[in-house]
Amino acid sequence: MSTRPTAALVRAAVIGCACLALAVLAGRPVIILAGLPLLVWTLVAVARRIARGEEHGTAAATVTSNRRSIEEGGTAAISVRTAPGVLTAATIPLPPHSHFSPRHGSAAGDGSLRLRVSAQRWGRIHVGPVHVLVSDAFGAFRAQQLLPRLDVQVIPHSTVLEAPVEVPTPIGISGMHLSRRRGDGTALSEVRAFRPGDRLHRINWRVSQRTGTLHTNATFTEQDTDVLLVTDTIADVAAAPWSGENAPTSLDMTIRATSAVARHYLAAGDRVSVFDLGHLIGPIAPGTGPRQLRVLTDALARASREDGRTHPARRLRTVRPGTLTVVCSPLLHAEAIAQIGVLVAHGADIIVVDTLPPSIGDVSVLNGKPLRLDGKVSDRFWPEAWALRRLLRERTVRELRESGVPVTAWEGPSSLAPVLLSLAAARSAPRMRRS
Structure with a gap:
């Protein structure tokens, strides 16, 4: 961007030259003293610009970010750089669900400046466009430039799920889930007589010495499993108006629950895949390890609630x-x-995580009085309508539980622990053998 003279420089030059001309024409040298300071300031500013060369004439501004991907609550540094010795000021529009430091997204510095943006919600925040204003130290030359915006990806918070890793039916080949099938593993099943084909390192020498015949340790196999995460993004249900500005919506709870469960089972070595009933996330093929976690979190962060179709x-x-x-x-x-x-008909082990915001359908805030929203009495019966809808939904929840499908509300990292513990206990419970 090329710098141009400011209005102050033009006024100082015009007034200084006018005083000089008037002093010459009137023959009164005293008049020169009125415009001499302005004329000197103008000459010094121009001489300083010439002495420094053309670097101020084309002071290009650049905007960069030290991180293109952060977690919820994380911070990214936005740097704006121009030529050294140039007074630089930048202003960035405040994106929603984020905070700037300094406040209001404005800062000034000498040749470079840095702002920090903190994201409060997953997704993609648009930083910019950045309005940059540069000036020399005298304020005589100034230029403005509008830099393109930066996109910072905000992935869901890496919540550690407080739940066991046991699954009801491990169906893989090798892993850390205990199977009912005997084979190579570390969990002891029984001590039995040695048979041809048994591994020598599994011989139990203490029992063999006591009985006089070779005995070996039989173990259970350890397997991995397939974990399918089904997300319902058909609609995003916002929290009640009285629950606060940062109250999570149903989509927020779905994204955070999916991220926590995926991280939990990927750490256990399982194969995790995602199927979206809506069109915000899209299907994710099964995979394992840290790479699958990056693919999954990137897909979750790309989900946009702006698509109203x-x-x-x-x-x-x-x-x-x-x-x-x-x-x-x-x-x-x-x-x-x-x-x-x-899914139940196909033999899958189902766990339903209820992601409806708890404030939806809560009529306790009414207490027999009309609800006030933004200082006005609500005449739309919004809380009553959602209360009736929640009562109808309770019938669905009850029918799912009666059919053997556990339903638990998402309330944080410990939400799935009781359900998984009950499934693990049911798996290890004694069963009646049919004759």
């Missing part, structure tokens, strides 16, 4: 029997409820 719900046609399936849904749409029934 209505799409038909996707349908999952089949699933491998025994797959641990975690369905994150507010349980409001018939398509999502029907999909749970299809």
Whole structure:
């Protein structure tokens, strides 16, 4: 960007030259003293610009970010740089659900400046466009430039799920889940007589010495499993107006629950995949390890709530029997409820995570008085309508639990612990053998 003379420089030059000309024409040298300071300031500013060369004439500004991907609550540094010795000021529009330091997204410095942006919600925040103003030390030359915006990806918070890693039906080949099938593993099943083909390092020498015959340790195999995360992003249900500005919506709770469950089972070495009933996330193929976690968190962060178009719900046609399936849904749409029934019919182990905001349908704030929203009495009966809808939804929740599908509300990292513990206890409970 090329710098141009400011109005102050033009006024100082015009007034200084006018005083000089008037003193010559009137023959009164005293008049020169009135415009001499302005004329000197003008000459010094121009001489300083010439002495420094053309670097101020084309002071290019650049904006960079030290991080293109941060977690919820994380901070990224935005740097604006121009030529050294140039007074630089930058202003950035405040994106929603984020905070700047310094406040209001404005800062000034000598040749370079830095702002810090903190993201409060997952997704993608647009930093910019950045309005940059540069000036020399005398304020005689100035230039402005509008820099393009930067996109910073905000991934869901890396919540550590407080739950066991046991699954009801491990269906893989090798892993850390204890199987009912005997084979190579570390969990002791029984001590039995040695048979041809048994491994020598499994011989129990203490029992063999006591009995006089070779005995070996039999163990259970350890397997991995398939974990399918089904997300319901058909609609985003906002929290009640009285719950606060930063109260999570159903989509926020779905994204955070999906991220926590995926991180939990990927750390255990399982294969995790995602199927979205809506069109905000898209399907993610099964995978394991840190790479799969990066792919999954990037896909979750790219989900945008700005798309207001209505799409038909996707349908999952089949699933491998025994797959641990975690369905994150507010349980409001018939398509999502029907999909749970299809998964149960295919033999999947289903856990439903209720992601409806708890403030929805809560009529305790009324107390027999009209609800005031933004200082006005609400005449739309919004709380009463949602209360009736929640009562209808409770019937669906009750029918799911009666059919053997556990439903638990998402309340943080410890939400799934009771359900997984009960599934693990049911798996290890004694069973009646049919004759």
